[in-house]
């Protein structure tokens with residue numbers, strides 16, 4: 001479903017962030033991306049949800065090369081990706097309900113559909129009872145679950161998370177992983193860039209290891225422990 005062929009990315013400063021990446025991610029896969037700070041994890045994530053374009057190489061989404069798409073087509077394709085960040089990025093003045101509804105309002109979603117879909121997603125992430133409160137009244141774990149609800153409310157093909165447990169304690173991090181697992185079971189592809197060693201070890205999912213911009217390992221049921 002997502003394919004990278006010989007993808008390299010160099011930023012303006014001339015430092016190669018990714019070098020010659022070949023990668024295939026199928027529908028419904030659950031994939032971790034790990035590696036030391038500066039290894040290129042965020043860059044890989046940004047390329048995958050089309051926030052950045054590669055300097056060279058090809059990226060195909062459902063068989064179509066993204067380099068052949070115009071801006072409008074890229075914008076439409078990006079709706080197939082839901083993204084979650086370490087710092088949640090919720091709208092502080094909107095209720096939990098409206099933070100999630102917002103993601104539908106910016107599309108051509110009908111009001112009826114919004115009224116049906118938002119409660120459904122809040123139920124899935126376990127926050128129905130908090131729908132009227134502001135993000136500041138929530139714990140970190142709850143805020144991240146709102147961010148996840150917002151990311152999946154459009155039913156994207158892929159949920160991408162960049163260091164999603166970076167601001168969470170271990171217990172809350174696990175709850176988030178259980179939520180990702182649940183979302184994965186609905187057929188959504190999950191891609192998580194992380195430093196959280198214990199989580200990667202225990203989850204037994206596919207693991208991509210980046211080091212200085214190079215993909216040095218791709219294990220079906222990898223763990224963090226074997227990485228030197």
Ligand code: ADP
Nearest residue numbers: 011013015017036037038039040041042043044
């Ligand atoms: P990671 O997420 O694994 O820490 P990044 O993808 O953020 O790695 O960074 C990979 C390399 O690219 C690093 O050398 C970093 O300094 C550089 N880099 C990342 N983003 C930018 C940017 N916007 N401009 C210039 N260099 C960047």
Ligand code: ADP
Nearest residue numbers: 095096097098101111112114115118119131132
């Ligand atoms: P409109 O028809 O003007 O779009 P809605 O009836 O969809 O209005 O919602 C108006 C506002 O009421 C929303 O922005 C939201 O703040 C709130 N709201 C609507 N439904 C719910 C709900 N089920 N739970 C919490 N707040 C809701």
